[in-house]
Structures are given as structure tokens and as C-alpha cells.
Amino acid sequence: MNDALAVLRDPATIRLRSAAITQAVADGRSGWFRLDRSRLDEVAERVATLTRERFPDGRIPFHSRWRHFEAGGVDRRALLDERLGHATPAERARAYFDVAVVSVLLDAGAGGAWRFREGEGDEAPFYSRSEGLGVASLRGFLAGAFAFESAEPLRADAAALRRLDARALAELFQVTADNPMVGLEGRAALLVRLGDALMAESGRSGLESRPGLMYDLLVAGGRSEVTAAEILGVLLR
Structure with missing residues (x-):
């Protein structure tokens, strides 16, 4: 098999x-x-x-989740790096995997009516569609929305993903009757299934049950280079 x-x-x-x-x-x-x-x-x-x-x-520019994080010309990766502080390169890489994987899986058509407001006040900008979803999910990550322990907010854990529901995502995405989002329940179910997959992979490999375990799988044995095929294989697994 x-x-x-x-x-x-x-x-x-x-x-x-x-x-x-x-x-x-x-x-x-x-x-x-x-x-x-x-x-x-x-x-x-x-x-x-x-x-x-x-x-x-x-x-x-590359079309990627990281470009969506730059919506409005804001370097939000710098915000993440600042929050990561003195993290080691490996810890930083795991955090990058965590936020990118979760954010991409949350990125499906939100509908034409939904918008995300970043910040407070009348001057705070609105973002919609993939850019809005990217900004909202990154802001959620920075706030510890996908972490199981509040003491370590800048990560995504299987335990936290498995307990997420549509209500929690609605709060994260500022969903209201006047700001509806298509497919909210499906997004929550997808993150729950991601948590299940990470728990299963952690059981096989002994690594932490988080998307960041892909980094450890890819560099196992001290490898400094990996192929695109290897990255795809780990991601699909």
C-alpha cells in the first residue's frame, strides 16, 4: 500500500x-x-x-501565500520575524510552515460580500478575497489562534486545530450577518482533518504534531538540500 x-x-x-x-x-x-x-x-x-x-x-513576483501577506504594501513577514525574536533558524522555519499551511488551507472562495478590517479606527484598511484571508489568518496566527498553549502562541498545533469550529473562525474572520463568509463550516472541518493528519504523522515519526514537522522530515539526516519532488511528497503525505 x-x-x-x-x-x-x-x-x-x-x-x-x-x-x-x-x-x-x-x-x-x-x-x-x-x-x-x-x-x-x-x-x-x-x-x-x-x-x-x-x-x-x-x-x-512569485504568486504565493507570502505575497498575500504583503497586501496593501505592508511587510507583515517582518512583524512575524520581530515576534519570533531570537528563535533559531529551525524554530523560525517551523513557524513559517505552520502559518503558511494553515493559511493556505483557509484560502477558498469567501464570497464577494466578505471583508476583513485590519486595525481599529475609520482609517483602518479593508481586504477581501485571498488577500483578506491571508491577512486575517496571519493576524490570527500572531494572536495565537492556532496554538494550544498560550505561552507559545506563534505555532499551529494539532490539538488546537482539532478543537477549532465555525464559531471560532467566524470571530477570527470578523464574520457577522452584515459581513458573511461562504464555506465557514467547511474551513473549520478542513483544519480539524489537518489536525488528525498531523497527529497520525506525529505518531509515525515521533515529531511534534504541527505543520512545522514537515521541516524536520525534509532535513532529516542533516540534509541541506531537498528536491521539489521531495517537498511535494512530504506535503501530500
Whole structure:
């Protein structure tokens, strides 16, 4: 079973199966999708034009959760680093894994009506969609919302994730009748399942039951370099 899972999680397998699905669509064997390869050049030109308009200097930032943390031009990673203080590089890396994994899993369509207000007062900015979810989840992390022990707030623990519910997330995301969010219960259930998966992995590896254990799995044996395939494998596991 483990060997079969390893094969399914391998990037080469994923590419192979994706190619098979693409071919099936191209052959007209899909009841849901259609592929018109004659339009690919047009799509590529549209993407290239938009890219040149938005990034005329050619410096295109990575699309990632960390970019969403910079919404409004605020360097919130610096806030996290300041709070981490004299943490060792390993402790800092585990905290980065914790906040990134939890924040990404909370990032699904929130609906067009939801907004997150960062700060107090009339001048405090509002953020919506992925940027709002990113800012809200980072602020929650900084406040210890995903930590089991208040004495160690800058972490996400399986025990804390497993007890989260829709009410707790509603408070974190400032959800009210006038500021509704789509899928609140599903987000809470997803974090509970993440907690279950982390507990199971901790039982196998003996590591702390937190997303940061991925750092320890990746650098096991003193390795200083890991491949993208290895990162994907650990993440999927």
C-alpha cells in the first residue's frame, strides 16, 4: 500500500495521469470539458500582454501565500520575524510552515460580500478575497489562534486545530450577518482533518504534531538540500 501511494504521489505519475486526462478531453471523451488547441496562441498572447502591462520591468513576483501577506504594501513577514525574536533558524522555519499551511488551507472562495478590517479606527484598511484571508489568518496566527498553549502562541498545533469550529473562525474572520463568509463550516472541518493528519504523522515519526514537522522530515539526516519532488511528497503525505 505504501509503495502504491508513493507512486501516486510522484510528480512523474501526476504528469502522466494529467497528460492522459488532457488527451481524453482533446479526443472528445469528456462530458464536462472541451479543448480547442487552435485558441492556445491567442490565450498565450493575452497572458503575455497583461503581464507586460502589470510588470513592465519584467520583475514578476512569485504568486504565493507570502505575497498575500504583503497586501496593501505592508511587510507583515517582518512583524512575524520581530515576534519570533531570537528563535533559531529551525524554530523560525517551523513557524513559517505552520502559518503558511494553515493559511493556505483557509484560502477558498469567501464570497464577494466578505471583508476583513485590519486595525481599529475609520482609517483602518479593508481586504477581501485571498488577500483578506491571508491577512486575517496571519493576524490570527500572531494572536495565537492556532496554538494550544498560550505561552507559545506563534505555532499551529494539532490539538488546537482539532478543537477549532465555525464559531471560532467566524470571530477570527470578523464574520457577522452584515459581513458573511461562504464555506465557514467547511474551513473549520478542513483544519480539524489537518489536525488528525498531523497527529497520525506525529505518531509515525515521533515529531511534534504541527505543520512545522514537515521541516524536520525534509532535513532529516542533516540534509541541506531537498528536491521539489521531495517537498511535494512530504506535503501530500
